[in-house]
Amino acid sequence: MTDEDEYGRTVAKCFLPDGRDLSEEMVKLGLAIDWPKFSGGKYGNLEITGVRKKLWLADARQKGRMRVWEKFDAQKNGQSKGNKGTA
Known part of the structure; x- marks a missing residue:
């Protein structure tokens, strides 16, 4: 059984020998996540805890998108430091 995603990539069911x-x-x-659009959710219960976040972060690092999070963390830390001692 094969299908195609919106980017023209082949989606197929593969079996080991x-x-x-x-x-x-x-x-x-933990090397992949369930993609219900193609699996019908068949593998969702097999996902290890936190795998979606882990794989997203790995992808972001490889594509050089981590700067966004560094900036977010810096702003968050600056705001929390600035709010201490006021009330």
């Missing part, structure tokens, strides 16, 4: 579902194994190991 021993018959195990490759997507299931990757989700269980």
Whole structure:
């Protein structure tokens, strides 16, 4: 069974030589997340805790988008320091 996503990439069901579902194994190991649009939510219960945040952060680092979070943290720390001792 194959499909195509909105970017023209092939989405297919793949199996290991021993018959195990490759997507299931990757989700269980924390190397992938369930994508209900294509899986129907079949693998959601297999996701490890925090994997979505971990994979998003890894992707952001690889693409050089971490500066946004550094700026956010700096602003947050500056505001909290400025608010201490006032009331």
